[in-house]
Amino acid sequence: MFEEINDENESLNELFRKIQKIESKIKQNKKPYGNDKNFGLDQDYKSTERLDVIIHHNKERFLEKQPKSTIKSDNDGGATTTLVLSQHSNLQYSSIYASRLEKLNPILVENVQSKYPGVPIQKILHMKPGDECIMIGTLYKEMELKPNILKAYAQDRAMLPVLDNRESFIGEKDKLFFEDNTGRVKLIGSKEMIDSLVTGINVAILGKGLPDAEFEVKDIVFPGIPPQPHSRDLESLKDDAYICLISGLNVGNPNNIFQTQLLMDYLQGNLVDNGSDLLGKICKVLFVGNSIHKESEPIEAFVRYSSKSEIQAKQAKKAIPIKDFDGLLCELCQSVPVDIIPGPNDPTNISLPQLPLNSCLFPFSIQNTNLTTTTNPYQSQIGGRLLLGTSGQNIENASRYMTYENRMALTESTLIWRHLAPTAPDTLTCAALDNDPFVIEQCPHIYFVGCQDHFETKLLKGPNDEIVRLIFIPNFSETNTIILVNLKTLDTFPIHFDTTSFFPQSPESTE
Amino acid sequence: MKRSIAPSGGNNDKKYKAQVAPPPKNNYKGGEDDEDDEFEEDDDEDEGDEFGEEEDEDDIDVENIIATDSMDLDVQDDGSQQLFLWSRKPVQDLVPHRKPLIFQQLEVDYTEIKEPVPGMPGPTVGPLPAVRLFGVTKEGNSVLCKVHGFLPYFFISCPPGFTEADCKSLKHDLNETMKMSANQGNEKDIENIVVSIDIEKKKSIMGFNPNPLTDFIRITLILPKFVTRCREIFESGRHHFTIPGQPFRQYQTYESNILFALRFLIDKKIAGCSWIELPANTYKLSETPVSTCQIEVDTSLETIITREDDSSAPYRILSFDIECAGRKGVFPEAEKDPVIQIANIVKNNGDTEPFIKNIFTLKGCSSIVGAHVIPHKREEDMLREWRKFLVKVDPDVIIGYNIVNFDLPYLINRARQLKIPEFALLGRIKTTISKIKSTRFSSSNLGTRESKEISMPGRTQFDLMQAIQRDHKLTSYSLNNVSAHFLNEQKEDVHFSIISDLQNGTDDDRRRLAVYCIKDAVLPMRLLDKLMILINYTEMARVTGVPLSYLLGRGEGIKVLSQLYRKAMDENFLIPTYKVTGKGEKFQGANVIEPTPGFYDSPIATLDFTSLYPSIMMAHNLCYSTLLSAEEAKKLPPETYTTTPYGDHFVKSNTKKGLLPKILEELLSARKKAKDELKNEKDPFKRAVLDGRQLALKLSANSVYGFTGARVGKLPCLEISRSVTSFGREMLDKTKKIVEERYTIANGYKHDAVIIYGDTDSVMVKFGVETVAEAMEMGRDAAKFVTTTFVRPINLDFEKVYYPYLLMAKKKYAGLYWTKPDIHDRMDVKGLEMIRRDTCLLVRNVVSTILKKILIEKDLKSAEEYTKSVISDLLQNRLDLSMLVITKALSKTQYKGRVIHNELARKMRARDPATAPNIGDRVPYVVIQGSKGAPIYEKAEDPLYALEHNILLDSQYYLDKQLKAPLIRIFKPIMSNPDLIFHGEHTRTIAQSTLSDNNKGFFGTLTKKKVCMNCPKELSDTESTTCINCQHKETSLYQTSLEKVTNLETKFSEAWTQCQRCSGSLHQPVLCSNRDCPIFYMRTKVQLDLIEAKKTLNRFNVEW
Structure with missing residues (x-):
């Protein structure tokens, strides 16, 4: 399936030479790269015919629903200021939950009615103790250990962020509540059940009402895997086409300059013969989160006095990796379309959905239309395949508040919940949106999670023949591994760049 | 069924006036609202004022009210299952001639009865006093025990030569004098005001006296209300009364100023909250019960005994809270603003969970899980029904937060306004209308406290606010703060200006309000349990011997006095009454x-x-x-x-x-x-x-x-x-x-x-x-x-x-x-600025952090560095606003001179009367930058207003007036020159209104033209962020804006998810306006800042 990459041995000097070459090119060429059709190391590669894959970006999906007052670039000052001020009371989180339930309610009704025909569905406030019924609503887990700003706040000058990096916030006295738009009840069930769920999931619950606003749980019904769209584009995909997934590139991390360069060379076909079959078939490179290195700052920095010059120096330092990345992208975009999905450390906002990295960060590469900066979470359609993915925050956050078999199973659960990030906004920072963009309305073919510590994949088959390729993309800077996915077959391979031999190693294919 | 028509307004008012106790002897300027009802309660004043007046109101209307009322209650009994559920268990096994009656008494008072009860000791013609013991049996039945035969008495010193033989003539003369001074109604009809004159061998407690006991004259009167007058006859000399055969002189009286009910407890050696036994065949059921108690008996002074038992009966505790719909800008007034909700929680003492949780609402209200919603179309109906509920539930103890000074008077006044005279029958005596009195007591511990007192015979009122004020020193006694402090949870607070809006909204809106209202009734119950207040107060009542209600309503002295009397009695000592x-x-x-x-x-x-x-x-x-x-x-x-x-x-x-x-x-x-x-x-x-x-x-x-x-x-x-x-x-x-x-x-x-x-x-x-x-x-x-x-x-x-x-x-x-x-x-x-209220949170937090660093980490250097960084943050306006809020209570409208928080309240009233603070509120303020030399009261500003308008605070004020003194005090013993902390590099950068980034953000939007983000140059239409010269800096400017956004996003998320959690609902927007909450200002500020910061960031989002 995977062809062995040329065994030719290149020396370290060779590599340096290449790096210098690129650097000198960047210096020489002030002009936008994209305009120069003949520029680049591998002109042939760039025009590979097999790149004829239809790509639909769904860049707007995670953008459109934000309240206008916060996202609209506003040019006429005073008038909107009053508008914004009068609206500020609406800038809260309740609407996102309401929207979530509104979207998933019909699905839950359908599911639960087919599973338990005849059992009445009731609003919480109409529930009578002793009656068996079904209720539909949102889960809320009360946890003692959950980071709490009130506890943290009273302590100092309220300047320090609430930092609690414990692995798990599960405690002995966690309580599970359930609410719809009429009220809230406490769910009575096993500790295992309570621990296996998180705040924000929409479910239908079969059970019996108890006095004192409690509800005994007999069964929990989830929305289930959403329907999978079928695109004619997929049929047009005659031959193998690959997408390449790279996460945690961490450009600017002094420890992985070589690997990064090796990767870039590889992707541009510099390390292999021009005729490499595989490379030519890559129709998209996705950078999934943490592409740019960020120095971690000690907490003290938040309260320490910094002079203006210190701040400027800090900023200048931060700008270096961004420039480097811009340079790399310049090269890469010559040969292949690239999407950049921001991650937790990237220079954009921190709450989900993360906005696309700003074009002003990439003054050179952005001019090439091959480069697209996108939101996190990410959704697009490539060659008829629906791609959905995040830079990992959703899974990482949920994993701290629930028990799970393994992370892959947890990721699978998000599909069954039909929700990418149920813990947003409760524990996962998220914008105060009028509409919940994280509901998974269509089942993706490829569902990836970036910024993981290892590579893992699973092919999931849904009850209605949905097929989902789940992928954990490992951090490149730690594992030197990238992932290739065959769009046609959904086969998935990691490629490992061994720094000791400077060559990408092909591990055994997983499937 | 015949119903009496409610009397018309004027009439009605008069009737209420008629029921009011006589005007006070020491005139005291009462509060504006309730002049008729208020008089100063003087501890040693005539006992009769307390409850005695009610019996002699031969008022037809009261009787009518009562008749109508009892009919109403009976009718409800037949139809309503709910009322049945509320009621107490029926009495079983009550056989007066064979079985003793044993109960725990909680409340003690007395009444005047017109005719003596046959078979009971004491005078044979009325009126007579009867001591009433209200209590509960082990089975949970309510008891009223009327004890007969106890009469008020006091002593005077015996002049030389006065003998047994003189008693008769003294009795006659004194009786005549007393009758002459009797002024009102039935007093004149009493033949024998003075019941007896005896000589007893006693000794004054004052001063060491080695001599044997000497003679004292004991004067026994028919009713407690005559004691004060009779005492005056001897003390003042105004009546020119002389003891037969004696020259005119004034006499020292003894034990003439003790409350009658307490006198009874002392003489019978009964302690507060103790168990009482009426042995078999010594008591009988009252033939015409006057109370709503399940068991009402008459018994004799002589046979009543007290039992050794430190358990507590399963008495009923009701916790309630009301909501009123005020008008914009005014604190609700009972004369004008309706009561819209009353939440009730009822629990049996000893149980962990309440058995009744309901809410009476005006207009419809969506149901609430775990609580029974009882909607009413008319306010009058709601009040009537609530009173019926109260009578049915028959609580022994009524608790709540600030009920004595707010909820109860409000309900009573409101019912009067709505002409529901029977509403005021809240006590257990069917004929006694609850009245509001203003009282005050002074104590060296607590200072002078003014408070209201609601008469409600048979039910002990226990205001948690008073209890907590007595026993705990807190920065604020709002229910928010108290529950945050003791129960470790923030309470969502709805500002009273929103209450009316919610009330006028949908059933769901009212449901929201109802949820808060219920929470406000639940919290006092939880505080009661958590702080074990009733247990502790019960023990205090038992130790000191006074009834439970005295412990909150009266000063400390009564407790010692009770013990002193008890001890003195054993040793034949008499306690003189001093002016x-x-x-x-x-x-x-x-x-x-x-x-x-x-x-x-x-x-x-x-x-x-x-x-x-x-x-x-x-x-x-x-x-x-x-x-x-x-x-x-x-x-x-x-x-x-x-x-x-x-x-x-x-x-x-x-x-x-x-x-x-x-x-x-x-x-x-x-x-x-x-x-x-x-x-x-x-x-x-x-x-x-x-x-x-x-x-x-x-x-x-x-x-x-x-x-x-x-x-x-x-x-x-x-x-x-x-x-x-x-x-x-x-x-x-x-x-x-x-x-x-x-x-x-x-x-x-x-x-x-x-x-x-x-x-x-x-x-x-x-x-x-x-x-x-x-x-x-x-x-x-x-x-x-x-x-x-x-x-x-x-x-x-x-x-x-x-x-x-x-x-x-x-x-x-x-x-x-x-x-x-x-x-x-x-x-x-x-003694440090840790709990003083007039310092801001910053001072408290900084002091405690510094002390931690000094004492625990023993790192003086780091304490010093920390302090410098705080000062630098303060000067650069980087601190969270809530750290800098100072609060003061607005206790009156007229202050001498211009007082900072009063001036601010005035300013706020001019801006928006709806949200301005009222008398009794705590006014939070921050000190803002003003013109040079402006007096401090001009520089106080509402924290929210300062936030929303991005007004810079006067950091110098905070440094000099708030931080400096406590910091110097701490550092003085440690450093040779603590002043150095306030000078140096960290104090050089000071945020000025013109340079402030924040300020520019706000006012910047007011200018039509956009300016380069890096220099003051105006931008052309095609430029969005920087001018052409500064374009190379765009990335770095972007990053600066970005950093701001990410910090704010984190804070925003932390704050608002917490508020969402606290409000107990994910789906409904947070309405809370709890200014005591530490994140209240922060969450508003972060909301505004985030909008501003995102706007700035969006200037970069122009497609290339």
């Missing part, structure tokens, strides 16, 4: 050994005198009954009396043991016993009772000294109190001398011990040793040694070691507190 002048010489208070300020990095042992004042009184036999005048002392052999350091003389206990020492001994030995039992007790409930008891005993013992020193008290005796303090001073000095003389290098110790500070009952000793263990050992040794030099039971005890110890000034110190040698217990801070 309290409130004047008296001042005497030197507690002593202090001047502190030697410094930072002590070696263990400081603390030696404490256990129960200092009580033990002094016991050791030196200080009492009213042992006091000698200087002349008397001269006549006695010197070894028989003690001369106190102040120069007063008291006989020694071998001559005559004082009453106060006896009381104290009993209290302290009972406390020791309770503590011993506590050690072995496992059952948590019994432990709580024992702990409550030992605490009550300790507090009682300590209040004895205060009682003798209270210049406006019942029985002040400065000779005692000043002797106590002078002994205290002498003991401190002596301790210092002994310790410093004994623990010296000369005596073979490693170091010379130094007393570095001493206050009232403790001394701090620096032994010079290195370790806590050594200091503890020496401390114990020293305590033991010093104790031997004092008279028993004075005891110096080693308690704890402070290490390290930062002594700043008198009563201002901090240290780590060690009671075991291996690890410190906690950080102990005294």
Whole structure:
């Protein structure tokens, strides 16, 4: 399936030479790269015919629903200021939950009615103790250990962020509540059940009402895997086409300059013969989160006095990796379309959905239309395949508040919940949106999670023949591994760049 | 069914007036709202005012009301299952002639009955007093026990030559005089006001008297209300009354100012909240019950007995809360604004969960899980139904938060406004209308408190707010703050300006309101449980012998007085009634050994005198009954009396043991016993009772000294109190001398011990040793040694070691507190700006952080650095606003001069009357930058307003007026020049209104033209962020904006998810306006800042 990459041995000097070459090119060429059709190391590669894959970006999906007052670039000052001020009371989180339930309610009704025909569905406030019924609503887990700003706040000058990096916030006295738009009840069930769920999931619950606003749980019904769209584009995909997934590139991390360069060379076909079959078939490179290195700052920095010059120096330092990345992208975009999905450390906002990295960060590469900066979470359609993915925050956050078999199973659960990030906004920072963009309305073919510590994949088959390729993309800077996915077959391979031999190693294919 | 028509307005008002007690003797300017009903309650005024008036209102309308009312209740009984559920269990097994009736009494008062009950002792013609004991049986049935045969009495000194034979003529003359002064209605019809005159052998408690008992005249009257008048006849001389055969003179009266109900308890040796037994065949069921109690009996004074039993009956506790819909800008007024919701929680004492949780609402309301919603179309109906609910549930104890001063008066006044006269029948006596009185009491601990008192016979009102104000020192007594403090949860608070909007909204909106209302009723119940308030107060009632309701409604003195009377009675002592002048010489208070300020990095042992004042009184036999005048002392052999350091003389206990020492001994030995039992007790409930008891005993013992020193008290005796303090001073000095003389290098110790500070009952000793263990050992040794030099039971005890110890000034110190040698217990801070309300949170937090750094981390350098960074943050306006909010209570409208928070309230009222603070509210403010030299009151601003308008705060004010003094105090013992902290590089960058980024953000949007983000140049239409010259800086400018956004996003998310959690609902928007919540201002600020920051960021989002 995977062809062995040329065994030719290149020396370290060779590599340096290449790096210098690129650097000198960047210096020489002030002009936008994209305009120069003949520029680049591998002109042939760039025009590979097999790149004829239809790509639909769904860049707007995670953008459109934000309240206008916060996202609209506003040019006429005073008038909107009053508008914004009068609206500020609406800038809260309740609407996102309401929207979530509104979207998933019909699905839950359908599911639960087919599973338990005849059992009445009731609003919480109409529930009578002793009656068996079904209720539909949102889960809320009360946890003692959950980071709490009130506890943290009273302590100092309220300047320090609430930092609690414990692995798990599960405690002995966690309580599970359930609410719809009429009220809230406490769910009575096993500790295992309570621990296996998180705040924000929409479910239908079969059970019996108890006095004192409690509800005994007999069964929990989830929305289930959403329907999978079928695109004619997929049929047009005659031959193998690959997408390449790279996460945690961490450009600017002094420890992985070589690997990064090796990767870039590889992707541009510099390390292999021009005729490499595989490379030519890559129709998209996705950078999934943490592409740019960020120095971690000690907490003290938040309260320490910094002079203006210190701040400027800090900023200048931060700008270096961004420039480097811009340079790399310049090269890469010559040969292949690239999407950049921001991650937790990237220079954009921190709450989900993360906005696309700003074009002003990439003054050179952005001019090439091959480069697209996108939101996190990410959704697009490539060659008829629906791609959905995040830079990992959703899974990482949920994993701290629930028990799970393994992370892959947890990721699978998000599909069954039909929700990418149920813990947003409760524990996962998220914008105060009028509409919940994280509901998974269509089942993706490829569902990836970036910024993981290892590579893992699973092919999931849904009850209605949905097929989902789940992928954990490992951090490149730690594992030197990238992932290739065959769009046609959904086969998935990691490629490992061994720094000791400077060559990408092909591990055994997983499937 | 015939219903009486409610009387018309004018009539009605008159009727209420008619029921009001007679005007006060000492006229006191009452509050504006309730002039008719208010008069100052004077503790020693005529007893009759309290409840006696009601019986003689032969008012047709009251009877009509009652008739209608009982019909209403009966009708409801048949139809409504709900009312059935609310009711108490029926009475079983009540056989007066065969079985005793046993119940726990909770409330004691008395009434006047027109006719004597046959078979009961006492006069044979009425009116007569009957003591009413309200209580609950073990089975949970409510009981009213009317005790007959007890009459009020007092004593006067017996003039020489007065004999038994003279009694008859004195009785006649006095009776005539009393009748002449009788002025109103049925008083004139009473033939025998004076029931009897007797001579008894007694002794005055005042002054040591070695002589045998002498004669006193006991005057027994028919009704308690005559006592004051009769006393006056003897005391004032105004009536020119003379005892037959005696020249005209004034007489000292004895025991003439004690509350009648308390007198009964004392004479019958019944303690508050105790169990009462009526033996079989000594009581009978009342033929015409006057109360709504399930069991109503009559019994005789002679047969009633009290039982030893420290359990508690399953009495019913109702917690309620009301919501009113105020108009914009005014605090709700009962005359105008409707009551819209009443939430109720009912629990049986001893149960963990309430069995009733409901809410009465005006207009429809969506249902609430776990609570019964009872909607009403009309407010009148709601109030009527609520009262029926109350009567059905028949609570023994009514609790709530601020119910006595707000909820109850509001309901009663509102019902009057709506002409529902029967509403005021809230008590257990069918014919007694609840009335509102204004009272006030003064106490050295609590200061003068004005408060309302609602008469509601048979039900004990227990306002949690009063209890917590009494027992705990908090920065704010709002329910928010109190529940945050004790229950560790923030309460969502709805500003009263939104209440009306919610009320006028949909059923769901009202449901929201109902949820808050229920929470406000649940919280007092939870506070009651958590703080074990009823348990502790019950124990206090049992220890001191006063009824439960006295503990909250009256001062401290009554508790000591009750004990003193009880003890005095046993020894045939009489307590004179003094006219309290409130004047008296001042005497030197507690002593202090001047502190030697410094930072002590070696263990400081603390030696404490256990129960200092009580033990002094016991050791030196200080009492009213042992006091000698200087002349008397001269006549006695010197070894028989003690001369106190102040120069007063008291006989020694071998001559005559004082009453106060006896009381104290009993209290302290009972406390020791309770503590011993506590050690072995496992059952948590019994432990709580024992702990409550030992605490009550300790507090009682300590209040004895205060009682003798209270210049406006019942029985002040400065000779005692000043002797106590002078002994205290002498003991401190002596301790210092002994310790410093004994623990010296000369005596073979490693170091010379130094007393570095001493206050009232403790001394701090620096032994010079290195370790806590050594200091503890020496401390114990020293305590033991010093104790031997004092008279028993004075005891110096080693308690704890402070290490390290930062002594700043008198009563201002901090240290780590060690009671075991291996690890410190906690950080102990005294007298610093930790809990003062007029300092902002910043000061409190900074002080505590610095102390932590100094004491725990022992890192002076880091404390200093930290302080500098705080100052720098402050000056650069980087602190969270809520750190800088100062609050003051707006207690009146008229202040002398311009007071900062009053000026601000006025300013806010002009802006928006709806949200402006009202009288009684706490006004939070921040100090903003104003013109140079502007007075401070001009610079105060509403924190929210300052936030929303991005007004810069006056950081210099905060630095100089808030931070500086406490910081210098802390650093002074540590640094040679603490002023240096306030100077240096970190103080150079100061946020100015013109340079502030924030400010530019806000006002910047007001200018039409966009300006380059890096320089002041105006931008062309095609440019969005920077001018062409600054374009190279765009990325770095972007990053700066970005950083701001990410920080704000995190804060926003933390704050608002917390609010969402706190509000108990994910799907509904947060409405809370709880200004006591630490994140209230922050969450608003972050909301605004985030919008601004995102706007800035969006300027970059122009497609290329």
